[in-house]
Amino acid sequence: MENLHIEATKYTPEIDLNAEKNMLHFSGKSYPENTFDFYQPIIAWISAYFQEETKRETVVEMDIIYFNSSSSKLFFDLFDILEEARQNGQKITVHWLYDAENENALEAGEDFKEDFESLDFELIEK
Amino acid sequence: MKSSQDHLIDELQNFMDGDLERFQALGKKIIKDFKRQQRIMEQSDRRQRQEYDQLQEKLLEVKALNLEIEETQKEVVFTMGAIGESRSKETGNHVKRVAGYSKILALASGMDETEAEMLKQASPMHDIGKVTIPDAILNKPGKLDAQEFEKMKEHAVLGYEMLKHSNRALLQMAATVAHEHHEKYDGSGYPRGLKGEAIHIYGRITAIADVFDALGSNRIYKKAWEDERIFALFRSERGKHFDPVLVDLFFNHINEILLVRDAYRDIFNQSNQSGTAL
Numbered sequence: 001m002e003n004l005h006i007e008a009t010k011y012t013p014e015i016d017l018n019a020e021k022n023m024l025h026f027s028g029k030s031y032p033e034n035t036f037d038f039y040q041p042i043i044a045w046i047s048a049y050f051q052e053e054t055k056r057e058t059v060v061e062m063d064i065i066y067f068n069s070s071s072s073k074l075f076f077d078l079f080d081i082l083e084e085a086r087q088n089g090q091k092i093t094v095h096w097l098y099d100a101e102n103e104n105a106l107e108a109g110e111d112f113k114e115d116f117e118s119l120d121f122e123l124i125e126k
Numbered sequence: 127m128k129s130s131q132d133h134l135i136d137e138l139q140n141f142m143d144g145d146l147e148r149f150q151a152l153g154k155k156i157i158k159d160f161k162r163q164q165r166i167m168e169q170s171d172r173r174q175r176q177e178y179d180q181l182q183e184k185l186l187e188v189k190a191l192n193l194e195i196e197e198t199q200k201e202v203v204f205t206m207g208a209i210g211e212s213r214s215k216e217t218g219n220h221v222k223r224v225a226g227y228s229k230i231l232a233l234a235s236g237m238d239e240t241e242a243e244m245l246k247q248a249s250p251m252h253d254i255g256k257v258t259i260p261d262a263i264l265n266k267p268g269k270l271d272a273q274e275f276e277k278m279k280e281h282a283v284l285g286y287e288m289l290k291h292s293n294r295a296l297l298q299m300a301a302t303v304a305h306e307h308h309e310k311y312d313g314s315g316y317p318r319g320l321k322g323e324a325i326h327i328y329g330r331i332t333a334i335a336d337v338f339d340a341l342g343s344n345r346i347y348k349k350a351w352e353d354e355r356i357f358a359l360f361r362s363e364r365g366k367h368f369d370p371v372l373v374d375l376f377f378n379h380i381n382e383i384l385l386v387r388d389a390y391r392d393i394f395n396q397s398n399q400s401g402t403a404l
Contacts, residue, residue, distance in 0.1 A: 036129050068170075069166050069167065069169075069170040072166045072169065072170070073129075073130070073162070073163070073166055076162050076166075077130050104173055104176075107169070108169070111165070111169070115162075
């Protein structure tokens with residue numbers, strides 16, 4: 001399947017979904033004007049990616065320094081997809097990157113980790 | 127795009143056709159989703175409070191810094207003016223009075239409060255170029271000879287040269303004031319012999335303020351003039367030395383101007399009206 005790359009803007013993160021390297025990368029800030037519209041193609045791509053029969057080891061890298069409430073909801077939805085894929089036998093590791101000074105990013109990471117126990121969720125200080 | 131909640135609502139609406147097992151699964155999903163929403167909201171509230179606190183803190187910091195910058199600028203500018211004046215043995219009160227008169231005339235001529243306040247701060251620097259004039263000329267008790275007067279006249283250009291390089295609006299204004307405060311409305315002034323409104327309003331205002339104060343003060347080479355003598359001169363120089371409109375405004379606001387003069391009266395003038403500035 002085609003890779004999907006979206007450049008960062010003032011309000012949205014850089015997103016790199018790479019089906020060859022099995023790497024899903026998010027970095028930057030996420031507070032789009034319309035969060036659901038912005039993430040719709042991304043969620044669609046990721047759902048399609050995990051629906052493929054191929055079994056692979058995927059790394060999801062989240063380096064989000066600031067996000068709004070709707071983005072938070074979208075990340076829950078994303079992790080739901082990952083959890084479901086995991087139950088279907090996909091091997092997935094989530095790297096949640098945070099800056100030591102960014103308490104909010106760490107807290108959010110801890111929260112996601114706690115909520116998705118079945119995911120291999122690593123909090124990594126930058 | 128439909129949000130995940132919209133999907134849940136759709137599923138709930140279709141539920142009528144489903145079985146109990148499906149209903150329970152859906153119920154669990156809904157409960158989970160509600161709990162998540164609540165958590166997101168709590169997190170968001172907590173963060174919002176933090177962000178707002180930080181914002182207010184930073185705003186106060188910025189305000190304090192701005193004030194500090196403004197005060198520093200005022201002080202530096204005022205001190206520079208005072209340095210210029212001290213070279214010619216005039217008092218710091220002279221620059222305060224000229225500043226006060228300039229603001230009154232600026233407001234009267236239609237400038238807004240911000241610009242008038244800027245002129246108040248810039249006008250004390252009108253004589254800063256005097257720092258380059260030799261003491262022998264600056265403090266000569268008698269009349270200057272032609273050569274000495276030519277030297278003295280350089281202070282306008284030299285003051286302008288000192289100040290013109292700054293990008294700060296206040297110092298740009300001060301440069302104009304230093305350059306043009308000896309220009310005369312009829313074109314007979316110096317250094318450029320500018321005429322009428324070719325002389326910047328800042329220069330025309332400071333000219334009146336400076337001359338009014340100089341005539342009313344004791345100087346090394348002369349005693350203070352009586353008010354009536356000054357007013358007579360102003361009337362006769364209306365349209366010659368001074369901008370006629372500004373002279374009219376000067377007389378219209380003479381009470382305010384005299385209040386400024388009283389507030390910054392030179393101490394030695396109070397104790398000895400006939401004394402000299404030395």
